[in-house]
Structures are given as structure tokens and as C-alpha cells.
Amino acid sequence: MIHVPSWLQLAWERGILTTKYPFEPARPEEVSPAGVGPVPTSPLDQLTDAPARCPTGAITLDAVDQGKCVRCARCLGAGFAFTGPVESSEARRGDLVWAGGRPGAQTNDGPLADLGRSIHVYLVDVGSCMACNLEVLALSNPYYDSQRLGIFFTNSPRHADVLVVVGVPTEEMVEPVRRAYEALPAPKAVIAVGACAIGGGVFAGNPGLKGALEQVIPVDRFVPGCPPPPVAILHAILATMGRSRTPPGGR
Amino acid sequence: MMDPSVKTRIPSDGEPSRILAYWSPDDVVAVWNNLAKGGTEIERAPQSPGAAHLRAAWLGPPSAPRLRRVAPLEQVDGYGVFTFPYGPISMGVPEAGRFDVRTYGERVLDISPEVGFKARRILSSVAGLTIEDAALRIERLAGPFSAAHVSAFLAATESAAGRGISAREAWIRALAQELQRIYNHIHVVARVAEAASQNVGLAQAHALAEDVLRLMGSTFGHRWLFGAFLPGGPPTRLGPDDRVALAGTLGRLSKEFERLWSTFQTSRTFLDRIQTTCGVSREETLRWGAVGPTLRATGVAWDDRLRSPVPPYTDLFLPLATESSGDALGRVLVRVLEVRSSFLLLEQMLERWPASGSTQLPASEAIAPGRGVARVESPSGDLVYDVSVHDGRVGRVSARTASDANWPLFALGMRDAVFTDFHFAWESFGILFAETDR
Ligand code: SF4
Ligand code: SF4
Numbered sequence: 001m002i003h004v005p006s007w008l009q010l011a012w013e014r015g016i017l018t019t020k021y022p023f024e025p026a027r028p029e030e031v032s033p034a035g036v037g038p039v040p041t042s043p044l045d046q047l048t049d050a051p052a053r054c055p056t057g058a059i060t061l062d063a064v065d066q067g068k069c070v071r072c073a074r075c076l077g078a079g080f081a082f083t084g085p086v087e088s089s090e091a092r093r094g095d096l097v098w099a100g101g102r103p104g105a106q107t108n109d110g111p112l113a114d115l116g117r118s119i120h121v122y123l124v125d126v127g128s129c130m131a132c133n134l135e136v137l138a139l140s141n142p143y144y145d146s147q148r149l150g151i152f153f154t155n156s157p158r159h160a161d162v163l164v165v166v167g168v169p170t171e172e173m174v175e176p177v178r179r180a181y182e183a184l185p186a187p188k189a190v191i192a193v194g195a196c197a198i199g200g201g202v203f204a205g206n207p208g209l210k211g212a213l214e215q216v217i218p219v220d221r222f223v224p225g226c227p228p229p230p231v232a233i234l235h236a237i238l239a240t241m242g243r244s245r246t247p248p249g250g251r
Numbered sequence: 252m253m254d255p256s257v258k259t260r261i262p263s264d265g266e267p268s269r270i271l272a273y274w275s276p277d278d279v280v281a282v283w284n285n286l287a288k289g290g291t292e293i294e295r296a297p298q299s300p301g302a303a304h305l306r307a308a309w310l311g312p313p314s315a316p317r318l319r320r321v322a323p324l325e326q327v328d329g330y331g332v333f334t335f336p337y338g339p340i341s342m343g344v345p346e347a348g349r350f351d352v353r354t355y356g357e358r359v360l361d362i363s364p365e366v367g368f369k370a371r372r373i374l375s376s377v378a379g380l381t382i383e384d385a386a387l388r389i390e391r392l393a394g395p396f397s398a399a400h401v402s403a404f405l406a407a408t409e410s411a412a413g414r415g416i417s418a419r420e421a422w423i424r425a426l427a428q429e430l431q432r433i434y435n436h437i438h439v440v441a442r443v444a445e446a447a448s449q450n451v452g453l454a455q456a457h458a459l460a461e462d463v464l465r466l467m468g469s470t471f472g473h474r475w476l477f478g479a480f481l482p483g484g485p486p487t488r489l490g491p492d493d494r495v496a497l498a499g500t501l502g503r504l505s506k507e508f509e510r511l512w513s514t515f516q517t518s519r520t521f522l523d524r525i526q527t528t529c530g531v532s533r534e535e536t537l538r539w540g541a542v543g544p545t546l547r548a549t550g551v552a553w554d555d556r557l558r559s560p561v562p563p564y565t566d567l568f569l570p571l572a573t574e575s576s577g578d579a580l581g582r583v584l585v586r587v588l589e590v591r592s593s594f595l596l597l598e599q600m601l602e603r604w605p606a607s608g609s610t611q612l613p614a615s616e617a618i619a620p621g622r623g624v625a626r627v628e629s630p631s632g633d634l635v636y637d638v639s640v641h642d643g644r645v646g647r648v649s650a651r652t653a654s655d656a657n658w659p660l661f662a663l664g665m666r667d668a669v670f671t672d673f674h675f676a677w678e679s680f681g682i683l684f685a686e687t688d689r
Pocket of ligand 1: 073
């Protein structure tokens, strides 16, 4: 009788776990309710209660700034629902401000579009709570298996094409992250993952913090969320490679 | 040539302290506040003689004004001794923080962790906020331990205001904490296995951690439980049918965890690699005030859920997990046992779920002024919050986290290790820079 190692049996019995994303839309279990952005269920200017409920000032009567949103859900009682697209990252910070609260068209061509090969990602924390870090690292677990899409993690910025930055930059991390950025060979891309990196999240305005990663190094893609789910981060990496695709039913 | 190890020693002032967790929460916070400010005096003398040792844990000149060293060792110098900084950006430790590593050939003489790189000034920033708004920041202090931090913070405000909470609120907090404990422990086991080059079954371990995150996401509306206990938080699914489904999923995950652990257990290479690595003794964990799995792995039977129990832990059966080896394997084994006991706690909770009660914070005007202290067993150990409330708003908040307490033990455990042990030694403690840099 052939001896099957127990770990192989375990893997076999669990079957294929890997998401079909981006070839099919992300499934609800891959994105918790608070994993996507809030969208008004009626015209935004009628939801007059909503701006005062929002703790980060993300909501005004004409727009919702997804970059400021920390997914606290308080606006859910004031006419919003977590129904935004998973593919919500943008190449320009301003495009995260959704006029009328609805997402506009998205720019999907990143600075690495002509690379034509697999890419290497270097993760840098500049002041996170650790949740964003773990959502980025989750991309290598069998559920997301970023390697199948030619995305690998590397241990050195010198071997990296993409700097993925999490957390709100503290003064102490300004120089280290600049040095890491400079160590990347060109062409390179920077992805700011999470509300903290985009604009400080709930900590915006605390002393000793740079407000946003953009103020420290150039940013090529902004991924909203607190934290963004792994599929949203995957989409953002693919977008910088010019390889993102909008799955059927997506934006 | 003199062997540099002769000079690697722990300052030996005073007697070994009693276990830190025996201190009253007030003493823990008072001492910690003082040390964090760089003080040498203890504001309020604690019941036990441990303070001198805690002071000694903050040795060494920091490299920048806002950074702090958190190692108990005197640094060694001599011919052939080489110091290199590791961090604040290094892929092996996916957080911003630095270790000054002193080596003599292959051997690590001492490691001096330096914290403060990602200090976000969270606790000072919540003064003047409503409890709800303060909680929004405190749950984002250390995402993987969010349930423990918010529970301890809210419990301290409730104690300050002399307010009780409904059984249902208490059970929801405990449910969230146990789910998060399972996630963290499985994650630590997976990270230790990964760092110890144990590739067999590793993918399944990471997959299981993802399963738990997804379960938290579907139950509490958020994979990291942010907002889970706050009014107006993400939608929760804890109705009768949801609880039946939740119990079913937990049963499946528990079985999968057992099978996964049995594959790890049969791997001699994995067990050999972590056995005797980064060991600390019972005397050291007691003396330096270790908490959580780090303490219990040296045979000390302390867990806040049993020693300072609050509902629902008062009504549930919780077997206490201890090991005696004090090494990376011991800390992994304690976590494995605790994954089991958390599954058992969840099973009991779902069977006896309280019927009613709402999650409502009282209006600001209804909150009496006062000061409250509360402690919670976080995934990495005893977590204490000290909160004052005035005019319905949060006043001063301070905390002593499990990571604060366990830094010196990591540094002690690394004495005479080789640098290749660093990563799994580090992972086995479950320390987060985010918990210290607050
Ligand atoms: S979910 Fe976002 S937009 Fe809504 S209240 Fe919270 S931070 Fe504001
Ligand atoms: S954006 Fe949210 S999840 Fe990410 S580091 Fe900041 S607080 Fe944590």
C-alpha cells in the first residue's frame, strides 16, 4: 500500500482553496461587509445626518472620500451601505473622492505596465496597527496564492519592483522609507495600502506623524480600507502591472 | 582573549520579584507609566519588590530622542564583538522596529530591541474624546489584538463610571476575544514553522488562519473585529440560526486544527529546531514580569481568565495550559493547548448563549466621573488599562500591554543563540511593536 503523508492527505481533502479572483468576481466570504466602501442608498445631498456621524470627515453633502473612510459603519444608520466595489484603489489620490458618493471610472494602467514579467513586492511598515501588514502577507496563503499571478514577495528592496507601504508615516520612519524607496531599481511603483498610509486614518492629526505617505515618497496607487481585504490589495498590485481586469459584475 | 560572554550578565539588584500578574492592576500601571517616562522612582510602591528589575529593563541610551531600548542586558564589548542594527525595516519582522544585535562569530551575545519607530501617540490622542470615538482608535492600536484592547478599555471605563454591562455584551466580547486568540495562536504557530523552514503543512496552517479571519468577518462584519462591540458598528450575525452555523464551522475548524497539529507533531525536524531554542527559565519569567504564553511556558499557572475572571469566564470550564520547558517549543505548545481550550470555550458559549441585552453605550451626560482599571488576558498575555472619565469624556488613558512585559524575556532568551534562530525565536513570543508603540 502506498503511504500518503498526512500533510498531503490534509491538502488533498481540503481541495482547491484558491480564489478565482481576478478571473471571477471576489466572493462575499473573501470580503467581509466592512471590506468594501460605503455607498449612499439615496441621493447624497439628502443624507443630511451622515456627515456628522462620520468620525473621519469622509462624508460631505457632495462627495465621499474613500481615502479617509475607516469602515467604522456609523454611516450605515444614515442611509449608506457597504456596497462599494472591491476594485476601489486609484492611481490618483483625488479619484478616491467619489462625487455624489458613487465610484467613477478607474485608471488601471500602472508604471510597471511594460515590464512583461513577474514582479517582486517589498512590504514596508511605517506606523501600522499590523492588520494591514497581515492582509498584505495573506496574499501568499493558499487562498490568494499571488504566485499564480506572477507576484512574489522579496526580502530585499534591491530585488523589488513594488514597494507596498502600510501604516501612517511617523517622523522616525521618514528616512528609512525614503532609503527603501531609493534602493528599488527603476522602473518601480509604490502602493499605499490602507487609510493610515493614504492620509492617517483615525490617527490623522496626531503629533509626530506625517499626514500621508504621499508627503514622503511618490505614490502610484492608493488602496482604501482599514484594512483593505487581500483581494483589493491583489487588484492594486495587478493594476500597477497594467494587468488588472475587471471581473464580470465588477466596476 | 577574554570570552565576551563573561561580561554578558543581567544586572543583579534586589531579589527576584513575585510574578507581575500578582500585582494589582493599579500597581502594574503605576510602575509602567513611570518607567515609560524614563523615571527611576516608583510613583506608588507596589506590593511586591519587582520594581527594581522593571527599571533595569529599560537600559541603554536610545539612538534618537523618541526611541527607547527595552532590553535587560548590559551590552558587551571586546575584540571580535560586532554589532549590527537589524531594522527598522526588515522583511523577516514585518513591523517597524529595530534590534541592535551584538555577535561574536556565529553567537549572539545580546540583542537590544529598540521601540518607538511607529509611536502613533494613540493613548494621549484620545483625551477629550467620547468613549465611542476613543474606542475607534484603541481598537486600531494593535489590529490582531483589537478585541482584547477594546474589551479592557471599555471595562475600565465601565468600572470608572460604576456601570455594569448586560450578559449579552459580556458574552459577545468574550466570543470575539476567543476567536481572535485562536487566530493569533494559529498565526504564531504558522510563523514559527515558516521561520524554522518547516514547509510541510505550512500552507494549510496559513489557510486555517485565513479561515478564522473569514469567520470573524462573517460573524462580526469585520475581519479584524473593528467596531464589533461598538454601537453602530458593522453588521453582526449572532442570531439563533447564525449561532448554529457558527458552532458547525468552529467544529470543522477545530478538527482541521487537530489534524494540522498532528502533521507538525510528526515532523522531527521542526520539533528539534525549536526545542531548547530561545529558552527562558521560570525564575527569569517571574523576575522580569513575563505574561501570557511566555510565562505559562515556564510552568507558571497564571491566566487572567481564571485569576481575575469576569463573566462569562466565571461560568465556563477553561482548562489552564502550561508547559515547563520555557523554550520556543514550550511557547508553541502552550498556544496549541490554548487553541483547544478556546474552541472549548466557544462551544460552551454558543450552547448557553444569553437571551437578551443590548449593546448601548450610555449617553455622555449619564457617565459619572471616575477612574477605572481593568485587565484582560490578550492572546500574548495580561493587558491592563487605566482610564479616567470626566464630563462623559475620556481623560487620561494608560496601558501596560503583553508586549511591554515580554520584551526582556525575548532579549534574555536570545543570549548565546545563533542568529539563524532569530526569526522563529522572535515569532514564538507573539510580541507586537504596535502594542508598545502606542
Ligand atoms: S464607514 Fe467610512 S464614511 Fe462611513 S462613517 Fe465610518 S469612516 Fe465615515
Ligand atoms: S489603515 Fe487601519 S488596518 Fe491599516 S494600519 Fe491603519 S488602522 Fe490598521
